Amino acid sequence: MRSVVFVPTYNEAPNLERLVAEIRRISPSSEILVVDDQSPDGTGEIADRLAAADPEVHVMHRPPPRGRGVAGRDGYVEALRMGADVVLEMDADFSHPPELIPEFWKKIEEGADVVLGSRFVPGGTDHDRTWARRVITVLANTYIRIVLGVPVGDCNSGFRCFRRSALEAIRPETLTSVGPSIVQEVLFRVHRAGASIVEIPLEFVDRKDGDSKLGLGLLFDGYVMILRLKLMSLFGKQP
Numbered sequence: 001m002r003s004v005v006f007v008p009t010y011n012e013a014p015n016l017e018r019l020v021a022e023i024r025r026i027s028p029s030s031e032i033l034v035v036d037d038q039s040p041d042g043t044g045e046i047a048d049r050l051a052a053a054d055p056e057v058h059v060m061h062r063p064p065p066r067g068r069g070v071a072g073r074d075g076y077v078e079a080l081r082m083g084a085d086v087v088l089e090m091d092a093d094f095s096h097p098p099e100l101i102p103e104f105w106k107k108i109e110e111g112a113d114v115v116l117g118s119r120f121v122p123g124g125t126d127h128d129r130t131w132a133r134r135v136i137t138v139l140a141n142t143y144i145r146i147v148l149g150v151p152v153g154d155c156n157s158g159f160r161c162f163r164r165s166a167l168e169a170i171r172p173e174t175l176t177s178v179g180p181s182i183v184q185e186v187l188f189r190v191h192r193a194g195a196s197i198v199e200i201p202l203e204f205v206d207r208k209d210g211d212s213k214l215g216l217g218l219l220f221d222g223y224v225m226i227l228r229l230k231l232m233s234l235f236g237k238q239p
Helices: 016-026 043-053 068-081 098-109 131-148 164-170 182-192 216-234
Strands: 003-009 031-036 057-061 086-089 114-118 160-163 197-201
Touching (some): 003 016, 003 043, 003 068, 016 031, 016 043, 016 098, 031 068, 068 086, 068 164, 068 182, 086 098, 086 164, 098 160, 098 197, 114 182, 131 182, 131 216
Parallel strands (some): 003 031, 114 197
Antiparallel strands (some): 086 160, 114 160
């Protein structure tokens, strides 16, 4: 099973080298694909140095425009082009613990098409969040489940793993989200394609180094995209 760990990056210079070392230690047979979105802090240069020292580390430098969604789209396409049988996607800021990676591989080997790291299954937690942010997270998940009809507990998890056939079924080159709503768009598409989705407990911890890229504008855009996805599906268009 050829596995690729895909890490989209933007201004992750404080985290990337340590993350790559952890992934290589925990899952030494996996290749790593860093997709850098023109980071001005030198993240891309760090990735190039790591790739020069390790043939299992690969780097894609994305052209404009920037965006979590377009970086995700390009990363999925490149991972498939690399010949991946399974693709694991994770953030670079250690909010997604690398030590959980073997559990994703295990669930894929047991037959799951998609595996999600979930804060909202037994054993999952959402550390270091204020009461207000926890409420917003629960409401957002409820909204997404109702609108999109996706039967999972954590619709906002970006720590996830896909069997090749699940990604091929959604034709990742056709993904339309520019920003973080790609998380929900991909989840909606794989569900509609009939993929089996399994959740495993995730202890989510907010980033310690670097700045969050998720602001109110991106949140609003995400809610609009979710409605758009639903309307498109109702009228027989993509997805």
